[in-house]
Amino acid sequence: DAQCYVEMIDPKAKRDGDFHKFNTRWKTKDCFRCTCSKQTIECCSLTLTPVGYDQEKCESVFDVESCSYQVRGKINPLQRCEVESWVI
């Protein structure tokens, strides 16, 4: 299940260098929302993936800041593109 994962906490290992209180939630640089208890870290993706759009006329562009894809016209980026579904 690519959406979420659970990791056992290795007390010695440091994740992305930040400390987080138990049972709080934070956003990671790779666009996951994580929470942790004494034993585990649980993370779920914050990114929805566009599926089913005209790949000749349109392109999907990922913005790591907002953790989101934008699907827009290749020639005219203002052109909105129809997307069949956005998958978690």
Added chain:
Amino acid sequence: DAQCYVEMIDPKAKRDGDFHKFNTRWKTKDCFRCTCSKQTIECCSLTLTPVGYDQEKCESVFDVESCSYQVRGKINPLQRCEVESWVI
């Protein structure tokens, strides 16, 4: 904590009309990722909110399909706008 919420399941009540297997995850129409057990439904928002951008020159536009905001120039929508942070 506006990000996530937990609801006790009222066996008689139907949430958005769909049936979901226990411990599966689904995206709701109002941009939450939910999972359910016999007793509870737990949902977390999929939307990051832009904070700290030039509100005179830029506007944030919500796309319910991709569950994401886009911050762009009011006059020229292709103009990228600096956003201080994206908050879960």
